[in-house]
Every structure is written in structure tokens, then in C-alpha cells.
Amino acid sequence: xxxxxxxxxxxxxxxxxxxxxxxxxxxxxxxxxxxxxxxxxxxxxxxxxxxxxxxxxxxxxxxxxxxxxxxxxxxxxxxxxxxxxxxxxxxxxxxxxxxxxxxxxxxxxxxxxxxxxxxxxxxxxxxxxxxxxxxxxxxxxxxxxxxxxxxxxxxxxxxxxxxxxxxxxxxxxxxxxxxxxxxxxxxxxxxxxxxxxxxxxxxxxxxxxxxxxxxxxxxxxxxxxxxxxxxxxxxxxxxxxxxxxxxx
Amino acid sequence: xxxxxxxxxxxxxxxxxxxxxxxxxxxxxxxxxxxxxxxxxxxxxxxxxxxxxxxxxxxxxxxxxxxxxxxxxxxxxxxxxxxxxxxxxxxxxxxxxxxxxxxxxxxxxxxxxxxxxxxxxxxxxxxxxxxxxxxxxxxxxxxxxxxxxxxxxxxxxxxxxxxxxxxxxxxxxxxxxxxxxxxxxxxxxxxxxxxxxxxxxxxxxxxxxxxxxxxxxxxxxxxxxxxxxxxxxxxxxxxxxxxxxxxxxxxxxxxxxxxxxxxxxxxxxxxxxxxxxxxxxxxxxxxxxxxxxxxxxxxxxxxxxxxxxxxxxxx
Numbered sequence: 203x204x205x206x207x208x209x210x211x212x213x214x215x216x217x218x219x220x221x222x223x224x225x226x227x228x229x230x231x232x233x234x235x236x237x238x239x240x241x242x243x244x245x246x247x248x249x250x251x252x253x254x255x256x257x258x259x260x261x262x263x264x265x266x267x268x269x270x271x272x273x274x275x276x277x278x279x280x281x282x283x284x285x286x287x288x289x290x291x292x293x294x295x296x297x298x299x300x301x302x303x304x305x306x307x308x309x310x311x312x313x314x315x316x317x318x319x320x321x322x323x324x325x326x327x328x329x330x331x332x333x334x335x336x337x338x339x340x341x342x343x344x345x346x347x348x349x350x351x352x353x354x355x356x357x358x359x360x361x362x363x364x365x366x367x368x369x370x371x372x373x374x375x376x377x378x379x380x381x382x383x384x385x386x387x388x389x390x391x392x393x394x395x396x397x398x399x400x401x402x403x404x405x406x407x408x409x410x411x412x413x414x415x416x417x418x419x420x421x422x423x424x425x426x427x428x429x430x431x432x433x434x435x436x437x438x439x440x441x442x443x444x445x446x447x448x449x450x
Numbered sequence: 451x452x453x454x455x456x457x458x459x460x461x462x463x464x465x466x467x468x469x470x471x472x473x474x475x476x477x478x479x480x481x482x483x484x485x486x487x488x489x490x491x492x493x494x495x496x497x498x499x500x501x502x503x504x505x506x507x508x509x510x511x512x513x514x515x516x517x518x519x520x521x522x523x524x525x526x527x528x529x530x531x532x533x534x535x536x537x538x539x540x541x542x543x544x545x546x547x548x549x550x551x552x553x554x555x556x557x558x559x560x561x562x563x564x565x566x567x568x569x570x571x572x573x574x575x576x577x578x579x580x581x582x583x584x585x586x587x588x589x590x591x592x593x594x595x596x597x598x599x600x601x602x603x604x605x606x607x608x609x610x611x612x613x614x615x616x617x618x619x620x621x622x623x624x625x626x627x628x629x630x631x632x633x634x635x636x637x638x639x640x641x642x643x644x645x646x647x648x649x650x651x652x653x654x655x656x657x658x659x660x661x662x663x664x665x666x667x668x669x670x671x672x673x674x675x676x677x678x679x680x681x682x683x684x685x686x687x688x689x690x691x692x693x694x695x696x697x698x699x700x701x702x703x704x705x706x707x708x709x710x711x712x713x714x715x716x717x718x719x720x721x722x723x724x725x726x727x728x729x730x731x732x733x734x735x736x737x738x739x740x741x742x743x744x745x746x747x748x749x750x751x752x753x754x755x756x757x758x759x760x761x762x763x764x765x
């Protein structure tokens with residue numbers, strides 16, 4: 203079985219988000235880059251399938267050379283090889299087009315991804331890839347097993363969950379729960395050393411069409427100073443919530 | 451032209467997010483001078499519920515094959531009906547799974563997580579959440595048609611009655627690549643993303659056995675319960691309750707955080723809440739800087755007392 207895992211290089215979750223002075227772009231100064239945490243669940247799931255079923259795992263990233271550190275980390279976690287599509291990721295559509303092409307050319311049985319990236323939060327790439335390939339699509343997966351040409355996925359629904367059988371090839375977009383947080387793999391020295399020699403193929407983009415453009419960005423407006431209420435005076439808190447904020 | 455809107459139902463019953471999406475579509479239609487056509491798949495609820503929020507027409511798709519949800523099959527059904535150049539979806543799990551597939555089928559632009567009415571409809575430009583709530587993006591669609599998904603609780607449900615009409619459409623969509631083998635819906639539990647009030651707790655509660663008082667407070671308020679990441683990581687609460695950057699992003703009217711220090715990742719998921727109350731025994735907890743109201747003190751005394759006082763208010 204061949205698995206393709208889509209990874210995105212995103213600002214570390216502790217990052218403060220700032221924009222350039224003209225508000226036209228995200229300010230990358232001082233930012234640490236990590237594998238999108240939701241993609242990490244997908245990658246770990248793929249490595250588990252590699253161990254249990256002898257699957258091969260390829261990671262794909264659409265990004266400039268600056269994303270290679272994050273790709274090497276994915277290799278250190280255990281992916282067999284990697285592909286980087288050498289272009290800055292601009293919108294969901296253009297990224298999905300590149301990934302779909304890689305998936306098609308490599309005849310992957312399963313395409314795994316996080317359900318969204320924590321930077322632009324489009325949440326659109328996995329579904330777009332599935333439609334471009336005409337594959338089945340399961341979103342918000344919190345469980346996955348593969349058995350030959352079929353997979354069984356568990357997806358979160360509002361107020362519950364659903365178990366689905368899926369014909370492969372398919373695209374599955376995962377989230378926390380696809381694997382447990384404690385099962386996420388921290389690369390060891392052997393993994394880091396071997397990642398240096400694993401193939402990282404750089405390919406040029408096939409398409410330049412973009413459908414959504416970021417015109418400008420705003421920061422979150424700060425809240426007014428907190429009103430502290432004494433723990434002995436909860437009547438006042440109730441009054442404020444009822445009369446001032448009008449939320450209860 | 452019509453603005454089309456996907457009115458999502460669960461087991462035939464319309465979701466609040468569907469009413470919000472219809473309200474949003476109506477507001478756009480008011481700007482562009484269009485009508486609103488709502489599309490629903492196998493609903494059992496009355497279309498009157500959608501007219502109330504401004505749907506001029508409701509197309510009810512009848513298709514036994516669509517009894518089970520499949521993003522691809524639902525996208526195909528909506529594609530057969532929605533022939534306008536603006537299509538609105540709620541940003542629910544299901545609808546936001548369908549929207550990207552429909553965007554490819556129609557060759558339309560897709561802008562997700564929108565939080566406000568468009569700044570312009572030609573070209574289409576709108577404000578959306580980005581960076582997990584740590585920032586906003588003004589996105590411009592560069593195509594003939596656009597699909598938007600509306601972030602839940604961002605626009606709100608707005609009554610704006612229309613004298614609507616209903617059309618029943620029989621479709622027969624192939625739905626073979628996925629098959630639902632088990633469906634578990636926990637009854638009576640409020641949906642976290644739709645809830646107007648959320649009561650959330652963190653490690654300050656010391657153990658899962660102490661969540662009873664959080665649930666009591668939530669019950670009195672008609673609220674959903676949530677938790678911080680460490681709490682779901684150690685298994686005190688299910689990961690479906692985790693709110694924050696890698697969990698759920700929520701925008702309730704009132705968010706009450708108990709024993710949560712307010713790490714930047716947690717704030718990311720909750721800072722679009724309209725009112726935030728923080729209860730923590732550590733006066734230095736960073737969350738107080740992002741709160742509207744705060745109480746420094748022992749949650750084990752404050753929460754039961756607060757629950758009684760709110761009960762009295764509601765009585």
C-alpha cells in the first residue's frame with residue numbers, strides 16, 4: 203500500500219501572530235515553523251500503517267525551500283521519502299491542484315492530511331484533492347483502519363461519531379483522535395540521521411491558477427481591561443452578566 | 451439570480467447553523483437585489499422554518515441514496531440545483547466537507563470561515579477568520595462564482611420572513627464509495643459549536659471526578675461544556691470537548707473558563723467569544739488579560755455558589 207501524507211509548514215502554536223506594517227502579509231520574523239499539528243496526527247497514523255502493513259509513506263508539501271526543515275522532520279518521524287512542490291502556497295485551490303497531481307502520478311492508495319492547517323484555516327485542501335482525483339473523502343476522521351482495498355474510518359459528527367467503510371483510493375482528513383496525542387512520534391537520533399539521506403524530491407509546480415487572494419490582514423482587537431469581581435460578591439458577577447453584558 | 455444556501459439538517463431536523471446561513475444569504479441577497487433559494491437534503495422539518503429567516507424558495511431534495519452522508523454525493527446533489535454565482539454554507543463539519551468538493555465541481559472560488567457580510571460582491575471580498583482566531587484575513591474571490599462557509603455564531607440568526615415556496619426534487623445520486631456502518635448520536639447533549647454559552651474547565655479542577663460542578667453550572671445556564679488541551683490529552687474529558695488552536699474554535703455569547711490559565715493556543719480557539727469570564731485562583735493567570743470579567747479564587751467554592759445564584763436568577 204502506498205500512502206501520501208500532505209503536510210503544511212505552519213507557525214508554532216505558541217507564536218504571536220503579527221502582520222507586516224502595510225497589513226498585506228503575515229510577518230514571518232522570529233517565527234518557528236512546525237509540521238501543522240493536525241497533519242502530524244495524519245503522519246503518525248501513516249507510520250503506524252507502515253509498521254503494521256508494510257505501507258510506504260511519502261510526504262508531500264507545497265512550499266518554497268524554507269519548508270525543508272519541516273519536511274526533514276517528517277522524514278525523521280519515519281516517512282520513506284518526500285516531495286516538495288517548489289512554489290509558495292498561495293491558496294487552497296492551487297495547493298490542492300499540485301497535491302492531486304502528485305497523488306495521481308504516484309498512484310497512491312490513500313491520501314492522508316490534517317483537516318485544516320492552523321495558519322490560514324481554509325480546511326479546503328483535502329476535499330478539493332478528493333474531488334480533483336474523484337476519490338472518496340472522509341473529513342474530521344478520529345479513527346482509521348485499512349483492510350486490503352477497503353478502509354474503515356470513524357468521523358466526528360456534531361454530537362457523536364459515525365463509522366464508515368470507504369473504498370480505496372480515498373482521501374482521509376484527520377484531527378486529534380486519529381491517533382492519541384501520546385502516540386505522536388518524537389524523532390530519535392537514528393531517525394534524524396536517516397532523514398538526511400532519505401530522498402527529498404523537488405518538483406516544479408504545474409499550475410499557477412489562484413482563486414482566492416489575501417487582500418489584507420487584521421489583528422484581533424484587544425479587549426477592554428478585565429473587571430475583577432470579588433469571590434465573596436458573586437451577586438455582582440451575576441448582575442454584570444445579566445444587566446451589563448446581557449448574556450444570561 | 452438567486453443566492454443559494456445549503457440548509458443543513460441532522461436526521462431531518464434543521465440545525466441552528468442552517469438558520470444562520472439562511473440569514474446570511476438573505477443579507478447578501480438584500481445587497482444584490484437577488485432572491486434566496488435554500489437547498490435541503492431529505493428534511494423532515496417544515497420549510498416554514500427557513501422562510502422565517504428569508505428563504506424565498508426551498509428545494510427539498512428527496513433521495514434515499516443520500517440518507518447516509520457522503521461529502522461527494524451531497525456536493526453532486528447541490529451542484530445539480532445551485533445555479534447561481536453565490537452559494538452559502540454553514541461552517542459545520544459536514545457542510546465544510548461538502549463545500550470544497552462543490553467548489554471544484556463548479557470551478558468556483560471557496561472562502562471558508564467568513565465572519566461578516568461581504569465588503570463587496572463584485573468582486574467578492576469578505577473578512578474571514580485566520581490563524582486559528584489570532585488574526586483575520588480579507589479575502590477576494592477571483593472567479594465567476596463563489597462559495598462561502600459562515601463561521602458558526604459569527605453572523606447570528608436573524609429573522610427576516612419571506613413568503614416562500616417549496617419545491618420537491620427527486621434525485622438519484624450514486625453514493626457508493628462510502629457506506630455508513632454505525633452512527634452514534636449522543637442525545638440531549640448541546641452541540642459545542644452551536645452553543646450560546648460554554649462552560650469550560652482546565653487542569654485547575656484537579657481531576658475528572660470534579661467535573662460534576664461544571665456540568666451543574668452548564669445545566670443551569672443551558673450551556674455546553676468544554677475543556678482545555680491538557681485535560682483532553684490526559685483523558686479527563688473526551689477530545690471532542692477540547693477547545694483551542696488544535697481543537698475546536700468556538701464563538702459563543704458567553705465563555706466561562708474555570709481553572710484554565712489561558713495559554714495562547716487556548717485563547718486562539720475562544721477569543722472570538724463575545725463575553726469571557728475567567729475564574730482562577732492564580733491572580734497572575736494570563737487569561738485575565740483577555741477576559742471581560744474575572745474572579746480570583748477557589749473554583750471549588752465559587753462554582754457551586756455561582757450555580758445557586760444563577761438558579762435563583764432564573765427562578
